[in-house]
Amino acid sequence: MNFNFISAKISQKIMNSIFLLSxxxxxxxxxxxxxxxxxKGLPVINLEFIFGQVENQGASGGIFPIIVSSLYVTLLSxxxxxxxxxxxxxxxxxxxxxxKLTRIIRFGAEILAxxxxxVYGLFGLSFFVIFLNLGWSIxxxxxxxxxxxxxxxxxxxxxxxxxxxxxxxxxxxxxxATKWQTIYKVVLPAALSGIVTGIILGMTRAISEAAAxxxxxxxxxxxxxxxxxxxxxxxxxxxxxxxxGISLPNAFGTAAVLVIIVLIITFLTNxxxxxxxxxMMGK
Amino acid sequence: MEKITxxxxxxxxxxxHILKDINFKVAENxxxxxxxxxxxxxxxxxxxxxxxNDLIPAFKCDGTLLLDDEDVYAPEMDVVDLRRKVGMVFxxxxxxxxxxxxNVAYGLRIHGEEDEDFIKQRVEESLxxxxxxxxxxxxxxxxxxxxSGGQQQRLCIARTIANNPEVILMDEPCxxxxxxxxxxxxxxxxxxxxxxxxxxxxxxxxxxxxVSDYTSFFLNGEIIExxxxxxxxxxxxxxxxxxxITGRFG
Numbered sequence: 188m189n190f191n192f193i194s195a196k197i198s199q200k201i202m203n204s205i206f207l208l209s210x211x212x213x214x215x216x217x218x219x220x221x222x223x224x225x226x227k228g229l230p231v232i233n234l235e236f237i238f239g240q241v242e243n244q245g246a247s248g249g250i251f252p253i254i255v256s257s258l259y260v261t262l263l264s265x266x267x268x269x270x271x272x273x274x275x276x277x278x279x280x281x282x283x284x285x286x287k288l289t290r291i292i293r294f295g296a297e298i299l300a301x302x303x304x305x306v307y308g309l310f311g312l313s314f315f316v317i318f319l320n321l322g323w324s325i326x327x328x329x330x331x332x333x334x335x336x337x338x339x340x341x342x343x344x345x346x347x348x349x350x351x352x353x354x355x356x357x358x359x360x361x362x363x364a365t366k367w368q369t370i371y372k373v374v375l376p377a378a379l380s381g382i383v384t385g386i387i388l389g390m391t392r393a394i395s396e397a398a399a400x401x402x403x404x405x406x407x408x409x410x411x412x413x414x415x416x417x418x419x420x421x422x423x424x425x426x427x428x429x430x431x432g433i434s435l436p437n438a439f440g441t442a443a444v445l446v447i448i449v450l451i452i453t454f455l456t457n458x459x460x461x462x463x464x465x466x467m468m469g470k
Numbered sequence: 471m472e473k474i475t476x477x478x479x480x481x482x483x484x485x486x487h488i489l490k491d492i493n494f495k496v497a498e499n500x501x502x503x504x505x506x507x508x509x510x511x512x513x514x515x516x517x518x519x520x521x522x523n524d525l526i527p528a529f530k531c532d533g534t535l536l537l538d539d540e541d542v543y544a545p546e547m548d549v550v551d552l553r554r555k556v557g558m559v560f561x562x563x564x565x566x567x568x569x570x571x572x573n574v575a576y577g578l579r580i581h582g583e584e585d586e587d588f589i590k591q592r593v594e595e596s597l598x599x600x601x602x603x604x605x606x607x608x609x610x611x612x613x614x615x616x617x618s619g620g621q622q623q624r625l626c627i628a629r630t631i632a633n634n635p636e637v638i639l640m641d642e643p644c645x646x647x648x649x650x651x652x653x654x655x656x657x658x659x660x661x662x663x664x665x666x667x668x669x670x671x672x673x674x675x676x677x678x679x680x681v682s683d684y685t686s687f688f689l690n691g692e693i694i695e696x697x698x699x700x701x702x703x704x705x706x707x708x709x710x711x712x713x714x715i716t717g718r719f720g
Contacts, residue, residue, distance in 0.1 A: 284527065354564035358626070361522060361560070362577040362633060363553035372580070377567050467567040469616025 221446065228443025231436050237444070241408035245424060246434045250441055252410040256418030257448070259325050259411055260404065261394040264332035269386055271333075272340025276382075280348045281370055293345075300338035304399040307335050312402035323405030326414040331403050332396060336389030343388060347381020348374060376467070380460040387456045391449050397422035421445040472536075473498040473637060473667040474519065479533035481511075481518055483526060488514050490691045492533070496637075496684070501659060501668045503678035503699065506688030507719065512671045515688070516639050519669070520556040521549050537637070554581060557630035561642045563622035565614035565629070570606050573614045573625055577633040592632055600628035601658050620651025627658065631666075638662065640670040644677065656681050675715060679703050687711045 193201075239249020275292070283289045311331035321327045351374050359369040375382070397420075405417025406427065419427075421441055428438040476494040480487065489511045496502050504512040514523065521542065523529040535542040542552060554577070565573050574593040583589055593610075597603040602624040606617070614625055623643055630638055640659075644652040659668060659681045672678050678685055679699055686696040687710075695702060695711045706712045713719055 352564075354560060354562055355566055357522070357525075357560060358564040358566065358629075359576070359580075360525065361520065361553060361558040362580065362629065363550045364576075364580045365550060368580045372576070373566055467613055467615065469613030 224439060224442050224446055227436070227439035228441075228446075231440030232443060236437075236440055240410075241424075244431075244433050245408070245428050245437055247437075250421070250424065250437075250444065252408060253419055253421055253424045253441065254444065254448075256325065256404070256411050257394055257420040257422075257445070259414075259418060260328045260332055260400065260420055261390055263325065263329035263414065264336055264393045265386060265390050267329065267333035268336035268340055268389055272337045272385065272389070273344050273382055275337075275341045276344035276348050277370060277375075279345050281366065281374070296338040296341050299334075300342070304335065304396055307331050307399045308402045311399065316403055322415065323403065323407075323417045324415045325404065325411050325418050328400040328404035328418070328420070329414070331399050332393040335396070335399055336393055339389045339392060340382075340385040343385030344378070344382045347378040347385070350381070351377045380464045383456055383460050387452060390452060394420070394449060394452075395422055395445070396420075397426045401426070421448075471498045472496065473538065474669075475534070475536040477534045479515075479518065479531060479535055481514060481523065481529065481531040484528040488691050489518070489531075492693055494686060494693060494696065496667060496669060498667050499663060499665070500683045501663050501670065501681055502684040502686065503682035504669065504671045504686050504688060505673075505675065505678050505714070507714070508673075510688040511691040512688045513641055516558075516641055516669060516671050519637070519639055520553050520558055521547075522553075522558065524549065550581075554633045555635055556637045556639060557633055557635035559623070559626050559630055559638065559640045559643045562646050563619055563626055565617070565622050565625050567613065567615055569611045570614045570617070570625060571610040574629050574632050577629060581633070593628075596628040596632040597625075599631050599662070600624045601654065601661070602628060618651070620647050620654060623647060623651065623655060624658065627655075627662075631662075635666065637667045637669065640668065642671050642673060645673065652677070675703075675717075687714060689714070 236249045237254065238251050241250060241252060242248030275296075279289055279292065283292075308331065311327055315321045315327040315330050316323055321330075355373050355377060356369055359373045364372070400420055401423055404420065404423065406419050406423065407417035408419055408424075409416075411418035421444065425438050425441040425445065428434050428441065472495050474494070474496040476492055479489055479492040479494075481489040492515060494515075504516065506512050517523045518531060518535060519537075519542065523531075531543065537552070537556065541547065566576065568576070571593055574596050575589050578589050578592060583592075594603065594607075597606060602621060605621060606625070614622060617625060623646075627638075627643075644655050647655065656677065659670065662668060663683075670678075670681065682699045684696065685699045685702040687694045687702065687706075687708075689710055695706060695708045697707075702711060703715060706715060
């Protein structure tokens, strides 16, 4: 912007304030949403709510099978999407020559990331549930979530692997390491905190999905044991409680549990990746 | 006994002809300095010896480059083994973001060494040979990234020595270091000469004259003159060499 009519000093101050204000607004929105959910939800939460079985379709009782369903689909989906996403990122940086193919793969990942989750859900129903005959199950839902998570993990990992300084790579080759030894022992450890960030982004997206899993996971309120059992993750439970008018307080309780789980995952991984990073860099 | 013999070596990056008809010999357990202005091809030449240029897809070369009597560019040459025998120290200290110990143990581990006692002993010997043992012996499990630049460079030399190489290539190893660290590395080169054949690229004329037995002067991808270091610096045969050494260009 060009503020010719005011001095550079004043325009500097105005821009400072605008950016500061955007920061404050963002933070305020976060605080308001978190506070609202926790104020409405926390009163419902007690040991019985967390560890109890679902009763009366969720109007009473607890949400233990729901929490287990959520952790189940999230972990399983990340187990599937991580090797694929990280593998594709390694291929892009270390093996592929930059050209048409890499551009197509990168573009494909962008498109994959922008497909609405309900469309993924519908695909999951017709492909995994019906065509592959996996049924309404934790496994079908995990596959849908895994496909959704791949582009995130891939994109973040690629940036992170690409930013590993080439002097490390040269040092490794200079000592007679093979390509795979260099990738495995030098590149991946140096890129680890970035890769973990990608996995966490994929995880928090997976754990927050209702639309993508609603056609694939069934809607069972009993405890899922095998990966072929149906289940009902937290967001789906919350959606059903609210839309079917079963219990708004319990919907908020469920939302609060979901938010707390996401916060725990985020804080823990940030803590550990930072510690790892500091140890590597000798801080 | 010649350690390295180069005859009619030409190298190319794509269409660019970088090194032109290089003929060069290095005797065992000597230090050879490669001098010349930036972009003259001395680093490219250094990286031809351990085939680091292979990492650049457009690289091509012809001619002969012998290590002892083995052709470095022969199809049956094992590049992994070559780079173990011909170690390299880079311009910018590049320890891995790992502990000091693991940096030195890296070469042993990738070549399949599993005996932890042997690795321990070898790491200690290598750090001693690189004159850095006393400074790091109490913090071997700390990250190498916490060391000063000069210490990092000596650690990189230790890392190279741990592989028990025959030749050590140094690509301007002191250009990122302060004068005191530079002197330490130069002293180290004098020590290392007893057991290794060293080729060092340097921009620093004084350094070349201090550390090397032989010097080759590169210009525009050609070797203008090679000879004993005193001869090159005191009575160069070529006018170009004299002009460069006396600082008239470069």
